[in-house]
Amino acid sequence: xxxxxxxxxxxxxxxxxxxxxxxxxxxxxxxxxxxxxxxxxxxxxxxxxxxxxxxxxxxxxxxxxxxxxxxxxxxxxxxxxxxxxxxxxxxxxxxxxxxxxxxxxxxxxxxxxxxxxxxxxxxxxxxxxxxxxxxxxxxxxxxxxxxxxxxxxxxxxxxxxxxxxxxxxxxxxxxxxxxxxxxxxxxxxxxxxxxxxxxxxxxxxxxxxxxxxxxxxxxxxxxxxxxxxxxxxxxxxxxxxxxxxxxxxxxxxxxxxxxxxxxxxxxxxxxxxxxxxxxxxxxxxxxxxx
Amino acid sequence: xxxxxxxxxxxxxxxxxxxxxxxxxxxxxxxxxxxxxxxxxxxxxxxxxxxxxxxxxxxxxxxxxxxxxxxxxxxxxxxxxxxxxxxxxxxxxxxxxxxxxxxxxxxxxxxxxxxxxxxxxxxxxxxxxxxxxxxxxxxxxxxxxxxxxxxxxxxxxxxxxxxxxxxxxxxxxxxxxxxxxxxxxxxxxxxxxxxxxxxxxxxxxxxxxxxxxxxxxxxxxxxxxxxxxxxxxxxxxxxxxxxxxxxxxxxxxxxxxxxxxxxxxxxxxxxxxxxxxxxxxxxxxxxxxxxxxxxx
Amino acid sequence: xxxxxxxxxxxxxxxxxxxxxxxxxxxxxxxxxxxxxxxxxxxxxxxxxxxxxxxxxxxxxxxxxxxxxxxxxxxxxxxxxxxxxxxxxxxxxxxxxxxxxxxxxxxxxxxxxxxxxxxxxxxxxxxxxxxxxxxxxxxxxxxxxxxxxxxxxxxxxxxxxxxxxxxxxxxxxxxxxxxxxxxxxxxxxxxxxxxxxxxxxxxxxxxxxxxxxxxxxxxxxxxxxxxxxxxxxxxxxxxxxxxxxxxxxxxxxxxxxxxxxxxxxxxxxxxxxxxxxxxxxxxxxxxxxxxxxxxxxxxxxxxxxxxxxxxxxxxxxxxxxxxxxxxxxxxxxxxxxxxxxxxxxxxxxxxxxxxxxxxxxxxxxxxxxx
Numbered sequence: 011x012x013x014x015x016x017x018x019x020x021x022x023x024x025x026x027x028x029x030x031x032x033x034x035x036x037x038x039x040x041x042x043x044x045x046x047x048x049x050x051x052x053x054x055x056x057x058x059x060x061x062x063x064x065x066x067x068x069x070x071x072x073x074x075x076x077x078x079x080x081x082x083x084x085x086x087x088x089x090x091x092x093x094x095x096x097x098x099x100x101x102x103x104x105x106x107x108x109x110x111x112x113x114x115x116x117x118x119x120x121x122x123x124x125x126x127x128x129x130x131x132x133x134x135x136x137x138x139x140x141x142x143x144x145x146x147x148x149x150x151x152x153x154x155x156x157x158x159x160x161x162x163x164x165x166x167x168x169x170x171x172x173x174x175x176x177x178x179x180x181x182x183x184x185x186x187x188x189x190x191x192x193x194x195x196x197x198x199x200x201x202x203x204x205x206x207x208x209x210x211x212x213x214x215x216x217x218x219x220x221x222x223x224x225x226x227x228x229x230x231x232x233x234x235x236x237x238x239x240x241x242x243x244x245x246x247x248x249x250x251x252x253x254x255x256x257x258x259x260x261x262x263x264x265x266x267x268x269x270x271x272x273x274x275x276x277x278x279x280x281x282x283x284x285x286x287x288x289x290x291x292x293x294x295x296x297x298x299x300x
Numbered sequence: 301x302x303x304x305x306x307x308x309x310x311x312x313x314x315x316x317x318x319x320x321x322x323x324x325x326x327x328x329x330x331x332x333x334x335x336x337x338x339x340x341x342x343x344x345x346x347x348x349x350x351x352x353x354x355x356x357x358x359x360x361x362x363x364x365x366x367x368x369x370x371x372x373x374x375x376x377x378x379x380x381x382x383x384x385x386x387x388x389x390x391x392x393x394x395x396x397x398x399x400x401x402x403x404x405x406x407x408x409x410x411x412x413x414x415x416x417x418x419x420x421x422x423x424x425x426x427x428x429x430x431x432x433x434x435x436x437x438x439x440x441x442x443x444x445x446x447x448x449x450x451x452x453x454x455x456x457x458x459x460x461x462x463x464x465x466x467x468x469x470x471x472x473x474x475x476x477x478x479x480x481x482x483x484x485x486x487x488x489x490x491x492x493x494x495x496x497x498x499x500x501x502x503x504x505x506x507x508x509x510x511x512x513x514x515x516x517x518x519x520x521x522x523x524x525x526x527x528x529x530x531x532x533x534x535x536x537x538x539x540x541x542x543x544x545x546x547x548x549x550x551x552x553x554x555x556x557x558x559x560x561x562x563x564x565x566x567x568x569x570x571x572x573x574x575x576x577x578x579x580x581x582x583x584x585x586x587x588x589x590x591x592x593x594x595x596x
Numbered sequence: 597x598x599x600x601x602x603x604x605x606x607x608x609x610x611x612x613x614x615x616x617x618x619x620x621x622x623x624x625x626x627x628x629x630x631x632x633x634x635x636x637x638x639x640x641x642x643x644x645x646x647x648x649x650x651x652x653x654x655x656x657x658x659x660x661x662x663x664x665x666x667x668x669x670x671x672x673x674x675x676x677x678x679x680x681x682x683x684x685x686x687x688x689x690x691x692x693x694x695x696x697x698x699x700x701x702x703x704x705x706x707x708x709x710x711x712x713x714x715x716x717x718x719x720x721x722x723x724x725x726x727x728x729x730x731x732x733x734x735x736x737x738x739x740x741x742x743x744x745x746x747x748x749x750x751x752x753x754x755x756x757x758x759x760x761x762x763x764x765x766x767x768x769x770x771x772x773x774x775x776x777x778x779x780x781x782x783x784x785x786x787x788x789x790x791x792x793x794x795x796x797x798x799x800x801x802x803x804x805x806x807x808x809x810x811x812x813x814x815x816x817x818x819x820x821x822x823x824x825x826x827x828x829x830x831x832x833x834x835x836x837x838x839x840x841x842x843x844x845x846x847x848x849x850x851x852x853x854x855x856x857x858x859x860x861x862x863x864x865x866x867x868x869x870x871x872x873x874x875x876x877x878x879x880x881x882x883x884x885x886x887x888x889x890x891x892x893x894x895x896x897x898x899x900x901x902x903x904x905x906x907x908x909x910x911x912x913x914x915x916x917x918x919x920x921x922x923x924x925x926x927x928x929x930x931x932x933x934x935x936x937x938x939x940x941x942x943x944x945x946x947x948x949x950x951x952x953x954x955x956x957x958x959x960x961x962x963x964x965x966x
Contacts, residue, residue, distance in 0.1 A: 014690035018683055043395070089578050100532055101577040104570035111567035114769055123774040123796075127707045127729060215678050217708045219771055221799075222678060225525075229402055236399050261672065261687060272414040275640055279407035286400045287386055303809070310805040410640070418644030419889075420827035420855045428861045431838045440838045513802040514859050516827055518642060522800040554806045562769070562795045562807055 017142045019255060021214055024149035025207050027250045028156045030234040031243050032203035038240035039164050040196040041176025045228060046086065046102030049109035050079040050201040052223035054208025056113065056120055059129045059218055068132040072209045079205025083198040091190045106225060113220040125219025132213050139213075149210055156203050161243055163199065172196055173241075230254075237285055238294065245294030256281060302436025307554050313443045315550025316450035317512075319543045320505035321527030322534070323454060324498035326542035329531070330474040331494035334397035338379055339502055340524025341408035346372035346503035347510035347519065348412055351421050361425075369503040376499025379404055380492055388491075405521065413517040421515040446508045453504055454543055457497075461539065466493055474537065529569045533576050535583025544584055548572075630668045631914050633905065634688030636699035641675035642799055642825055645855060646894055647701060650723055652887050653895035654698060657902040660882075667906060670694065674705045681705030682712070689716055695916050696720070696909065698901050701894065703727035703771040706737065713737055719920055721905055723897030726848075727775040731941040738923055738942035740897040740904065740933065742849065742872070748780040748820075750870045750948050751846050755818060756787055760844065764793035764816040766807065766832070768824035773797075776822040776848055784820075792816050797832075799824045804832045808839050818844035821867075826850065826892075830859020837863035844868065852951065852958050853892040864953045868961065871951040872933045879932035890958070893933070900931035 029051060036044040054075035061071035090101050113120050120126070132139045132148065139145045163169050174182040175189050183189050212218050230253055238249030257278050325339045349371045354364035383404060387397055431440035461467040472480040473490045481487050509519065527546065534545020549569055556568040576583060635654060638647040651671065658664060670692050672684035681700050688694045689712070697713075700706050701724040713720050713736045721738045728744055730737060755763065765780060767773035773796055781791055792814040795807065801824075811819065823829045829847065833856075836845075844866070851869035871893070879899060883891040891899075904926065905919075912918030926938040937945045950961040 015686045018686035018690075022679070022683070037395075089574075093577060097577050101574055104574040104577070107570040108567050108574075111564050115561060115564065123768075123770045124729070124778075125704065125707070125771055211679075215682055215708050216711055217678055217704065219678070219704055221676075221704065221770060233399055233402075236395060258687075272410040272640060275406055275410035276414065279403045279410065282403040283383065283400060283407070286392075286396060286403065287383065287390075303813070306809055307806060310803075310809070313805070314803055413640065413644060418640075418648055420645070420830065420859050422858045422861075424861065428834050428837055428863045430840050438839050513831055514827060516642075517644070518800060519802075522802070557806055558810065562797060562801075565798065565801070 014142060017146045019258065021142065021146050021149050023251055023254045024146070024153040025211050025214070026231065026234065026254050027153045027247055028203055028207035028210070030231055030238070030246050030250045031157060031160050032200040032207070033231055034235050034238065034241070034243060034246045035160055035163070035203075036197060036200040037235055038242070038246075039169065039176065040172045040193060041179075042102075042193060042197065043099035044102045044197065044200065045099045045232070046105040046109075047200070047204055047231060048223055048225065048228045049106040050083060050204035051208040051211070051227075052106075052109055052113060052220075053079045053082055053201075054205025055212040055218050055223070056126070056208075057205070058209030059126045059212040060119070062130050062213070063126060063128070068130075068213070069134060072132075072206060075209035076202040076205040079208070080198040080202040083201025084194050086201075087194040087197040088190075091193055103225065106223075106228070110220055110223055113223060120220075123219060125217060126212075127217045129212050129216045129218065131216070145214060149214075152206065152210065156206065157243060157247070160199075160203070164241075164243065168192070168195075233282060237282075242294040248294070305435055305437035307558060308551070309437050309439050309443075311551035311554040312447055312547070313439070313550070314554060315530075315547035316447045317505060317509055317523070318526045318530045318546035318550055319454060320450050320501055320508070321523050322531040322542040322546040323457060323539050324501035324505070325524070325527050326531045326534075326536060326539045327457075327470070327501075328494050328498040330537040330539065331470050332384070332397075332491055333477075334394040335401060335528075336379075336384075336498075337398065337401040337524060337528075338404035338408065339376075339401075339498065339527070340520030340522075341405045342372050342376050342379075342499045342502040342520070343506040343509070343523055344412060344515075344517065344520030345375050345408060345506070346499075347506035347515050348416055348421070350507045350510060351423055351515055352416075355421070355423050365507060368507055369500055372503025372506065373496045373499045375408075376495040376502070377492060380495040384491070385488070405524070409517050409520060416517070418517060421510075423511055423515070425511055442512055446512060449504070449508060453501060457501065458540065460497070466490070470494055470497075526569070529573055531583075533572055533583055535585040538583065538585040541583050541585030548584075630666055631696070631909055632668045632670060632692055632694045633902075634685075634692060634694040634697040634699075635669055635671045636674050636681060636684050636688070636697060636705065637671065637701050638676040639671070639673035641677070643676050643702065646724075646826075646853070646892055647673075649853075649892045649895040650701060650898040653883060653891055653899040654902050656879075656883060656886060657899040657906075660879075661903060661906055663906055667909070674700055674702065676702040676705060678704045678708035681708050685709045685712055689718055694718065695914070696905055696919070698723065698898065698905065701725065703730070703775065706730055707771070710735065710737055717916060719905075719916060719923070721901040721923075723901045724894045727771055728779060729771075729775065731943055733940045733942075735942065736920065738938055740901045740931070740936060740944050741894060742946055742948065743943050744775045744848070745779040745783070746943075746948060747848050747870045748776060748783055750950065751820065751868075752780065752783045752787060752789070754868065754950060755784070755789070755846070758844075760817045761789045762792055762815070762817045763789060764811045764814060764819040764843075765791055765795075766793075766811070766819060767796045767822045768828075769796040769798055770824060773822050773824060776820075780820050793819075797823045797828055801828065802831055804835050805839060808832075808836050808841050812839070812841050816843060818846060820846050822848045822850065826853040826855035827859045830856045830864065833860040833863040833867065849893050849948075851953075852890070854889040857890075857953075857956050862956060864956060867953045869951055870948045871958075872946045872948060876930065876932045876934065896932040900929070900933050900936060903931060904929055904936070 033047045036042045057078050058071040058075040062068055086105055090098055093101055114122055139148055171187050171192055179189055234249045234253050238245035260277055328336045346368045350364055350368035353359045353367050383400055426442050431438040469485045469490050472485055473487055477487050530546030530549040531542035533548060535541025552572055553565055553568055557565050637650055638644055674681035674684050695718055697720040699722055703725045706722055706725040707729055719736050724741050726741050726744045731743055767777040793811050823832055847867055847869040849870050851867055856864055908919040908922050929936045934946050939945050951958055952961050
């Protein structure tokens with residue numbers, strides 16, 4: 011039964027991969043410093059949870075989780091389209107705080123701080139994914155499909171246009187690219203996948219509350235995107251595996267229990283710094299964001 | 301009237317604390333051009349050092365203050381020396397520096413947790429009692445002291461930036477690093493100085509907050525987020541702007557949650573942020589950076 | 597070239613992880629004669645101090661029961677985060693193969709792993725997690741900690757007995773506080789009380805001055821206060837005193853902790869809260885002697901959780917179903933928290949009394965002259 015532990019980790023890796031590659035689409039490929047990604051994750055989680063708790067089928071909930079998140083992506087992209095660099099980052103960060111506040115305070119919808127317990131496991135065509143092993147397969151399958159889709163996007167003409175916007179938006183517009191439309195679609199796509207990963211998260215942990223969707227939760231995702239290397243999906247995937255699995259061996263090193271808590275965080279931070287100092291362009295990064 | 305005055309005072313006190321954090325942070329940002337989140341750790345570090353030196357080892361008050369400030373400045377300098385300089389040499393992007401600063405923040409706060417424990421520490425310098433009353437509004441002597449000290453320190457900082465050689469060099473580097481180097485300013489030295497000065501102010505913030513609100517290992521992160529918001533609202537590249545933005549944040553938060561439930565406090569800050577970024581991204585007093593805000 | 601270097605690092609890390617995991621496996625094979633018990637506590641995060649307290653108390657219990665050779669405790673930190681709690685649980689359940697867990701401490705963690713406990717048939721006794729949500733029959737989850745609704749009931753009764761019907765409520769904006777909030781509001785309104793102010797604090801909030809101003813304006817006769825942490829409660833009380841908010845303060849059982857006194861000083865005086873009664877003071881003093889501070893209620897709950905579990909493990913020779921049956925029938929166990937019995941929901945049915953903070957000490961209400 012030792013596999014249950016590893017299965018748990020692989021599921022988390024899968025969820026983080028989807029979240030991270032979608033953020034990579036925004037930051038690395040489109041050049042949009044999107045720090046509000048957690049908001050889309052949260053929206054996806056809540057939408058999926060609420061729908062399935064009210065009897066709707068999982069596939070429907072999953073799809074809607076992505077779609078509604080994508081709609082919010084479009085909504086966010088409109089006022090922020092003129093912003094760049096740090097300013098965009100801050101505005102999107104602000105958005106995630108607003109979503110958090112709504113989740114916390116709109117008690118009629120989200121039950122506020124009490125959260126939503128008892129979220130059912132996914133059920134597709136009568137098959138219930140109550141066994142974690144099958145859930146893991148589901149997550150990995152969705153992660154793989156997400157990777158393929160996003161990869162396809164990045165190598166398509168659309169993706170190249172995004173790259174042009176990232177490198178020099180003014181020039182791209184001179185060449186006739188409608189940067190607002192392209193950025194909106196890009197952000198909506200990123201939000202869509204973040205919403206999907208949020209749904210998977212909700213159905214795995216079976217309980218969500220606002221505390222799972224704060225800015226602090228974004229930090230590991232951001233770290234993954236950077237360490238993986240900007241504009242590299244493959245690097246992002248490797249980085250996701252590393253970041254999720256990094257603290258785990260530390261459980262097995264026998265620290266005295268009085269030191270266990272902070273010691274783990276310390277080593278995690280040190281390792282992160284080591285990676286940043288030794289390889290700041292990321293594992294497989296192709297570009298640098300100024 | 302007294303209600304309005306009380307809200308004003310509450311905002312003033314909160315704003316003063318945010319301003320102390322934001323000014324040091326903004327100084328570092330404008331000079332180094334990246335977000336130094338670990339600034340919050342400097343605040344917490346100085347607070348804990350003050351606690352250790354003053355409360356635990358019973359050192360005399362003034363000496364404790366000076367030592368704590370010095371240690372805070374030393375921490376800032378060290379972070380720059382060992383981490384940021386190396387990253388600069390590797391031509392790391394601002395985003396990388398940001399992530400590195402977050403790692404530093406986690407590292408230092410965890411070390412504080414390890415050495416001091418997670419329980420609340422109190423520096424019991426002042427007795428708890430009802431504050432002084434002005435026209436129906438109340439403020440305690442310590443709170444008044446915080447506001448006064450904050451204003452004094454910020455005034456000192458302003459003087460420093462405008463009239464001293466190093467201050468002027470810092471502004472030069474902030475404006476245009478390359479041009480400054482041509483004129484003979486060592487950017488590397490100025491970077492180091494920005495961390496020293498910025499961290500000194502952070503240290504002051506830490507000590508004052510420690511006295512007013514007690515110490516706990518996460519205190520740095522929370523203050524940093526507020527200070528950061530204040531800096532952006534006021535203009536992240538402008539130190540006076542950061543100060544102004546912080547006071548504005550303090551007032552808006554307190555007046556805002558008069559009408560709204562407390563849970564919206566952070567949302568208020570960020571709605572403000574959002575609005576500013578849409579209509580005035582350089583903040584109140586910042587200067588529009590050419591080529592990076594608009595893509596006309 | 598660079599690519600190879602990077603792939604090598606990746607491979608190395610994965611090997612390291614697997615090696616250490618195997619190392620963990622080998623370790624567990626070695627100590628076969630002692631029963632493993634997992635412990636899930638917040639050792640980092642904003643409840644780290646209470647987590648540490650509880651850890652101290654559990655270690656004290658192990659020593660007192662001479663259980664060092666018979667029980668192996670494995671601590672995992674969940675930082676009060678549901679995702680981390682799930683991972684911690686999976687590690688304990690599948691790698692260490694524990695059948696018994698003390699914890700998790702936090703409500704959201706317990707809610708998250710409850711289905712896993714039931715599915716894997718792992719027994720858990722939590723010293724915390726008072727959320728009403730966890731009051732469910734026929735499961736593998738027990739609590740030595742009294743559920744919120746028992747605490748709030750006694751406060752409501754007290755307020756009514758003093759003729760207080762206008763109250764402000766200030767509770768943390770998380771599962772913990774909200775659970776208290778809902779119990780209190782429902783019970784108080786049921787007896788005809790009026791809630792004139794209803795709001796709460798964010799986890800890291802340290803500035804309550806404007807909240808206090810709002811409360812002052814509404815003129816309540818008393819306030820029911822359960823912030824996110826004891827230091828918050830202390831700071832709130834301190835700022836209340838400074839702003840001249842001089843009403844009756846009532847809180848939950850979590851009020852009794854050193855951190856409150858440290859943070860508030862004399863401002864803590866007068867707070868009334870429910871507490872278990874009678875209490876075994878011997879263990880209380882032992883903790884103070886050993887660790888230099890007053891144990892929090894959850895710490896003592898942890899002490900009892902260990903002893904209850906240990907006792908049953910001995911009696912049942914480690915058999916899970918036997919332990920579970922006995923726990924379901926537990927009656928009048930003599931713990932640090934008085935006499936503990938579990939009801940059909942696995943909730944503790946300890947008798948409660950009222951206490952008050954007086955002269956910066958925690959005393960029984962009947963000891964005061966009010």
